[in-house]
Amino acid sequence: MKFTKEHEWVERQGELAVEGITDFAQHSLGDVVSLELPKAGKAFKQGESLAIVDSMKASSDVYAAVSGEVAEVNEQLLQNPQWINESPYEKGWLVKLKPSDWNEADTLMDKEQYDEFVAKQEKH
Amino acid sequence: MDANSELKRTPFYDIHVRIGGRMVPFGGWEMPVQYEGIVAEHTAVRTAAGLFDVSHMGEVEVKGKQAFAFVQNLVANNVAKIQNGQCQYTPMCNEKGGIVDDLLVYRHDQEHFMLVINASNIEKDFAWMKAHNPMQAELRNISSETAELALQGPKAQAILQQLTDFSLDEIKYFWFSEFQVANIPMLVSRTGYTGEDGFELYFDPRFAEKAWEALFEVGKGDGLKPAGLGARDSLRLEAGLMLYGNDLDDDTTPLEAPLKWTVDLSKEFVGRRALLEKGPRKKLTGFELLERAVPRHGNKVVVEGREQGVVTSGGFSPTLQKSIGFAYIPPKPQETIGIVVREGKVAKAKCCSTRFYKREK
Numbered sequence: 473m474k475f476t477k478e479h480e481w482v483e484r485q486g487e488l489a490v491e492g493i494t495d496f497a498q499h500s501l502g503d504v505v506s507l508e509l510p511k512a513g514k515a516f517k518q519g520e521s522l523a524i525v526d527s528m529k530a531s532s533d534v535y536a537a538v539s540g541e542v543a544e545v546n547e548q549l550l551q552n553p554q555w556i557n558e559s560p561y562e563k564g565w566l567v568k569l570k571p572s573d574w575n576e577a578d579t580l581m582d583k584e585q586y587d588e589f590v591a592k593q594e595k596h
Numbered sequence: 597m598d599a600n601s602e603l604k605r606t607p608f609y610d611i612h613v614r615i616g617g618r619m620v621p622f623g624g625w626e627m628p629v630q631y632e633g634i635v636a637e638h639t640a641v642r643t644a645a646g647l648f649d650v651s652h653m654g655e656v657e658v659k660g661k662q663a664f665a666f667v668q669n670l671v672a673n674n675v676a677k678i679q680n681g682q683c684q685y686t687p688m689c690n691e692k693g694g695i696v697d698d699l700l701v702y703r704h705d706q707e708h709f710m711l712v713i714n715a716s717n718i719e720k721d722f723a724w725m726k727a728h729n730p731m732q733a734e735l736r737n738i739s740s741e742t743a744e745l746a747l748q749g750p751k752a753q754a755i756l757q758q759l760t761d762f763s764l765d766e767i768k769y770f771w772f773s774e775f776q777v778a779n780i781p782m783l784v785s786r787t788g789y790t791g792e793d794g795f796e797l798y799f800d801p802r803f804a805e806k807a808w809e810a811l812f813e814v815g816k817g818d819g820l821k822p823a824g825l826g827a828r829d830s831l832r833l834e835a836g837l838m839l840y841g842n843d844l845d846d847d848t849t850p851l852e853a854p855l856k857w858t859v860d861l862s863k864e865f866v867g868r869r870a871l872l873e874k875g876p877r878k879k880l881t882g883f884e885l886l887e888r889a890v891p892r893h894g895n896k897v898v899v900e901g902r903e904q905g906v907v908t909s910g911g912f913s914p915t916l917q918k919s920i921g922f923a924y925i926p927p928k929p930q931e932t933i934g935i936v937v938r939e940g941k942v943a944k945a946k947c948c949s950t951r952f953y954k955r956e957k
Contacts, residue, residue: 502826503635505912506890506919524938526890528634528826528912531938550888554635 473561474537474577475586481561482537482577485568488544489577491537492565493525493556496590501527504556509545509566516540516569518576523566525556538576540569606651607743607804615822623716623841625652627825634826638914641790641831644819645749647811648828650789654718654739655798656725658709666733667701667709670725672850672867674860680705683770683785686858688721689867693849693874697721698840700787702772710738710783710798714840728866743801747811748794748831750955751818756784756795758814767795778810789828791835791953833920834913836882836950842893843880843908843922852876852924854950878924880908882950883933885919887943891935897923898934898942907935913952920952921945 473483479497483490498504506526516522516536523534545567549555556564571577581589603626612619617628628649630637640646658667668675673686684701697717702710713721722737729735747756753764762775762784772785780803788794799807812820829839838844838853850859851871861872885891890912897905910921925933934942 502630503633505635505914506888508888524889526912528830528914529629531890531892557633 474580474582475589476535476537476580477589478533478535480534480537482580484574484577487570488568489538489540489571490565490568491522491534492560493534494586494590495560496593497532498557498560498564501525501530501532502557503528504553507549507553507556507566509547509550510542512542512544514542515572516542518579526553534566536569537580538569538571539573540571542567543570544568604652606649607801608649608651608808611805611808612649612822617822617824620825622825623652623714625715627652628822630824630826631822634824634830635914637821637823637827638830640819640821641749641792641823641827642915643750644821645747645751645755645794645815646790646821646823646827647808647815648746648748648823650744650746650796651742651801651804652715653744654713654715654721654737655742655744656711656713656722657734657736657738658711659734659736660707660732662731662733663707663709665731666729666735667711668863669731669865670728671699671701672859672865672871673701674863675701675703676863677860678703681771681773683772683787685770687844687850687853687855688724689850689865689871690724690846691867691870692847693851693867693870694846695840695844695848695850695853696724696846698838698844698855700785702783702785716841741801743799743804743807745797745807745811746788746790746794747797747815747820748788748790748792748823749820750793751815751820752792752794755811755815755818755820759810764795769793778807780807780810782807789835789837790831791837792831792955829909830911830914833909833911833922834915834953836952838922839909848878848924849874849876852878853880876927878905879927879929880922880924880950881930881933881947882952883921883923883935883945883947884952885921885935885943885945886932889935889937889941889943890919891921891937891943891945896936897925898936899925899930903936905933910935915953922950
């Protein structure tokens with residue numbers, strides 16, 4: 473699993489990259505009550521906004537962790553947005569992308585780097 | 597400079613931190629936005645009870661032979677309509693009819709009132725009151741000497757009743773009385789900002805900890821939860837209640853806001869002339885989003901194909917499971933409007949009453 477500075481996670485699953493938001497992100501957002509997901513087939517460049525997560529407090533963009541085409545979205549999440557809070561790394565996944573270049577994942581943080589990154593943010 | 601260094605704290609601050617409140621700046625105060633989570637706290641108030649620290653609210657005591665005349669001239673509602681022991685909601689207007697603040701008037705008697713004002717307006721309001729007091733009523737800002745808790749929800753009465761011999765059935769909606777709760781002298785009104793039954797309790801801040809503990813001691817079995825500003829905001833939005841600074845301000849009149857019912861033009865008061873002469877330039881409408889998105893304060897509004905309005909309050913309603921809000925649009929009634937939820941995305945919305953939620957009585 474790799475992580476972005478915008479607090480997304482991405483994990484390789486065969487030919488696809490599964491993406492969601494991290495536990496730190498869901499905790500800062502608070503109760504997620506709604507979300508907007510992209511249509512399958514739509515292509516995004518790394519860093520482009522591909523989804524919106526709405527919490528009681530604010531609406532936040534979710535950015536593509538890697539460039540690629542949307543292969544599948546988590547339709548069940550639309551009816552159960554609270555899964556993002558309850559299970560950010562499993563039931564709360566957002567999209568599966570078909571990456572155009574796996575090498576882009578190398579630019580992301582691994583778990584150890586991300587934990588350090590979060591620890592620094594929490595100090596502020 | 598640390599922005600937090602200027603923030604004021606209520607007598608419940610240590611409790612909030614101890615029980616895991618997430619503290620945020622609000623109107624010059626450091627307040628809990630949530631404890632367990634906004635939805636859980638919101639739901640507790642709709643189904644059981646929630647306890648809010650609202651000690652940041654301001655209180656002004658008005659006394660003397662001229663007390664009634666002072667208040668009657670100060671506010672837009674007709675204070676002659678309330679009796680001793682009754683409360684009244686009213687705007688306080690400037691000469692242009694704009695709203696200086698919205699407040700609750702408590703009438704002890706003809707010569708003694710308490711005015712409850714918004715936290716962020718305390719200094720502004722008190723200066724305004726002093727400047728509009730030709731009859732020399734005695735005014736005292738007692739905000740820092742007053743702790744306030746709001747106990748709200750269908751179980752509020754059952755919880756509070758366990759702490760007092762006074763029969764709470766005797767306090768009708770928007771009335772108040774003074775008696776002991778948990779052996780603490782309190783002023784208790786049947787009022788609130790959530791759309792539920794409930795009480796607001798005013799007392800000496802040195803009893804803050806004791807009052808909080810006593811309420812939870814008897815309330816936990818009934819599902820009482822501490823509730824923060826996040827739930828307070830989503831509850832008042834569902835109930836169609838205005839928030840000063842968002843929905844009301846110095847440039848907005850009560851006739852533009854849905855507060856016509858609080859204005860009595862048949863009596864004299866500051867701002868009356870302007871309200872009589874000036875037609876509304878805008879109107880507040882409730883709206884319900886027809887698309888998946890959440891409207892927020894400050895979103896622009898498209899009316900008849902043009903951006904000519906603004907969302908002043910918006911959010912997701914946990915009770916109705918819908919996105920709702922208030923927007924100011926030109927006075928002509930509309931069936932649908934567009935909410936610019938973010939750059940490039942206009943979500944369709946249906947105009948409706950601001951009373952999204954009404955409790956069953």
